[in-house]
Amino acid sequence: MRRTPGAIRILGGVLTLYLLAPFAAGLSRMGDADWRGVDRAALVHAACVSVASATAATVLIAVAGIPLGYVLARGRGWRVAVLGGVVQLPLALPPLASGILLLFLLGYGGLLGGLTHGALTESFAGIVLAEAFVAAPFLIVAARSAFAAIDPALEEVAATLGHGPGAVFRRIGLPLARRAILAGLLLAWLRAFGEFGATMMVAYHPYSLPVFTYVAFGGAGLPAMLPVLAPTLAVAAIVLVLGQAVAVPRRRRYGPLRDVLPPVAAGPAVVGPGRILVLDLRQKLEGFTLRVEYRTQARRLAILGASGSGKSMSLRTIAGLERGAGSVVRCDGRDLAALPPEARGIAYVPQGYALPPHLTVEEQVRFAVDSDPALVAHWMAAFGLAELAGRYPHELSPGQRQRVALARALSRPSADLVLLDEPFSALDAPLRARLRRDVLAVQGGIRATMILVTHDPVEAMLLADELLLLDGGGVIRAGPVDEVFSRPGGEVAAGLLGARTIGAGHVLSPARIDIGGGVALRVAGAPLSPGARVRWAVRPHQVRLDDRGDYAATILHRAAIRDGQRSVRLLLGDAVLDVVADPSCPDTGPCRVTIDPMALQVWPA
Template sequence: MRRMPGAVRFLACLLGLWLLAPFAAGLLRLGDADWSGVDRAALSRAAGVSVASAGIATLLIGLFGIPLGYVLARGRGWWTALLGGAVQLPLALPPLAGGVLLLFLLGYGGPLGALGLSEHFAGIVAAEMFVAAPFLIIAARSAFAAIDPALEDVAATLGHRPGAIFLRVSLPLAWRPILAGLVLAWLRAFGEFGATVMLAYHPYSLPVFTYVAFGEAGLPSMLPVLAPTLGLAVLVMAAGHWLTRPLARQAPTRTGLLPPLAESGAAEAPPRHLALALHRALPGFTLELRLESRARRIAVLGPSGSGKSMTLRAIAGLEGMAGMQVRLDGQDLSPLPPERRAVAYVPQGYGLPAHLTVARQVGFAVDCVPDRAAAWMAALGLEDLAGRYPDELSPGQRQRVALARALSRRRVDLVLLDEPFSALDAPLRARLRREVLAVLRGMNVLTVLVTHDPAEALAMAEDIVLLDGGRIIRAGPAAAVFARPGSDLAARLLGAEAIGDGVVLPDGRIDVGQGVALLVGHPDGEAADLPPPGTRVRWSARPHQIRPMDDGAYPARILWRGAVRDGQRPMRLLLGDAELEILADPSCMADGPCRVSIDPRCLQIWPAA
């Protein structure tokens, strides 16, 4: 048992003792019980009425209350708040007051008095539903609200309609709290007196019979009447505890490193044509995005809150936007719900429902092809993990499951990856990146990758889109965007750290001060596309691309050398007029004059503001 604060233990025990004290007092009075004066037949009838009415009321509460709890958990707006408040009102009312209100509605002269529920078994059920329903509805609302909406979103992209998502994802994940709420509702209905005695005094329920017996014979008659009440309540609580116990799981098979995917020898699939026109205004944020691309793989970069995930969800059909347009190869996907967009969607966190094993996760799509699912499980090293649940998997294994599930559909046109490698350590992230790229290269799909990692974008994407504040600040082929970011912000999004100022010279070099002129190349080996001579520009190279060397092309001065970390030494050097933070070899020369080398193709150039 985990250690608990002493004050917490003391307070818990104090309340527990108070709750147990009345039962202990009742046991001490067993000798005073008048067992001979009890009308056993009437007691049995009353117990039967209470058990039956509480059971029927609980079934009706579950039938209507579980959907209501889901609506309250997923609904938005003033009407949801109003309905949620109304659900809790019966808890605030004295039971007799609740019975009076029911009389106004269901009694003689009430709007529904013609139903004849007063003084009838159905009236008992109606009264019990009124007072007990909040226990189930509140439990269901809390259970559904605790479910990650991404799980339902992923199910929609896998072809499931809303009703199927509710039955196959939401309800199975929420069933334990809901079952606990049903037990509480039954117990509340079983013990209800105030509303029942006002609306349906006859036939006697067990609480009403207890009240009548007390009025006729006093305390000695209470113990024989309370015995079946306590016994039935204990049985129901025990059954509820047994049904909500954690299920035993088979111990998972422990495996070593997952095998890598075989490199695909297939030729690159033909390019796809994506056209986006997205607009959504939210408090404090507006997404305004127009894009056309003919690349096979697109990477979307931007700071947190720039609209990256919202863009991906809009493409998948999970974000409703007025006037939205998503066209793929000329087909307008905008009117189609997510289940009809042929999307393979891997969200942040991977969206794996906790109640499904790996095998059931991979085969969860409506149009899953079993042979294809088996092939992906084999290719991604998941066969030995088929019986595991998500909480028994490492982050890398969960990523593979989500990818296998997404690609096991009969038809996939769009692969949408929302930071799929962000939770992985660096070696595993690099490995899975290579493997996923090998998978995608031979498929005739368009891949859109959301990432924070510029190296990941450059390694996987043909086109790069830079977002900030819901707007595109730069878009185009990856090499061109990296070479010419267009602004300081874009350069920093692409990982620029060592930044300096310069002037374009007539011979195509950049004068950075102190007589140093940097040679500029193009990543594709073409002639550098620089602004006209005399233009003031900003320039950058990655910290590890500026290398101190004895035969380097440019004179510089080392100003400071830091301690070696992870096999590299951080340094500050003066190159021209720019002070730059770089990463160098641990055996780098001492402070003072030096020479450095910079690959001309690594330089990023953009106009100075």
């Protein structure tokens, strides 16, 4: 636990003492209270008026103020900014000035006053309206801040699971902002309960407790105020205690969690072609333009690119979370681009998984509007989540949270597309490898097309049938995974696919290239044109030192052992390669290597 600096504690303590001092001074004088001159019936009536009016005003504020706070938190543009400032104006006005402004509206000469023939002044309704005016900003500001603090991904995932805007507000926004909203309601109630200036101007009668206190002070002096203060302090204390009891979160405690994950049970394989997916994704931002065109019937598609290439934006455009003018998204002829996210029939797993913290594991998995109980039970069991059904996200390990997000997506039977946005990026290497196998295990058993966004070529090779390579917002290579890997088409694409050392050569035959030094490499993939100049690359772990290998090479340098392997630099033809070798390999000198023709990437020079 971190210690608070002493100076900060002292400054906080000084203010605390100052705030408590008036209460201590008043309570110390309770023995001097003059109870004989107090009109107890009038005092009780005034207290009841204040409690009832503050409660009514708070209800009115809540009904409209909570939605207004949501609009201000989610809205954009200058109009929202102006509105956010206007609703806080009552905070800056002296209470008497607020009362005068209200009289222009509620008095006999005002718009509402004329329509109601003055019924809104000198009445209980007038007290409520005056209190609502001065107290509303306390709730609006609290609600706006609470809604703004909610991770937008939580609401976006809810929309992609079929929930409309109203349901997202009720099931995500309100529960997550609840505690801050309760605090705002408490502040608004206390402000309304203690309002004097605006109330006195609009509705001097019936007496509220502050007005009654003012009248009693003018007639009897300070000693008569002590009995009047008693109900005020009592009511305020009760409300504060109740507010704290409701607002303080209660959390269960579990022991430290480990990612002990049982194997995923794969279902029966789905055979036959996938859905026909047609994409023409367009987004234009300042300094960046996205244009991705592709048509596929593959069940598994990966979008691979560096950071800032547009791959996540592409996925969000497919999901409807980014609306690009002129974009086309068709699935089996169904036009998805014209539909909002909740109507597209998709399931979306963003980075970080976006698990609402107020829902248990079971509630997460069945959160989609059309979740199938049988599918929920199946995926809960398949991912080993049944024993965790009652836990909340903060009580889960990273691997368990990832499984919950996948189970939630797969439990929606109407989903034609399952979208995964770098689902393994935040995990350590062993867990990432384990969860890749989890996804691989379930891919063959679902009918939906799965689209994976990644920057890792290993994930793309393992989890996709077809591959889109993006750079600068455009497609630089696309097609079946094997074809794209063997013929990346250019140096940028080869780099995205993991190429480190790039060599030069020329084509001897449709399946062989000369790389100098008397070495001719066999290559797989589409036939090459003899005589053409080419570039080539191979990933370090795909070059194997072998005494009976196909190609002669020379070891130039052997590095220290790390993680049971040794990095070796060798000369192959005219190219210098960094490869991964067995720890027992020679220090330097001649050697032989084997390279799988499928591992070589070749493209025009």
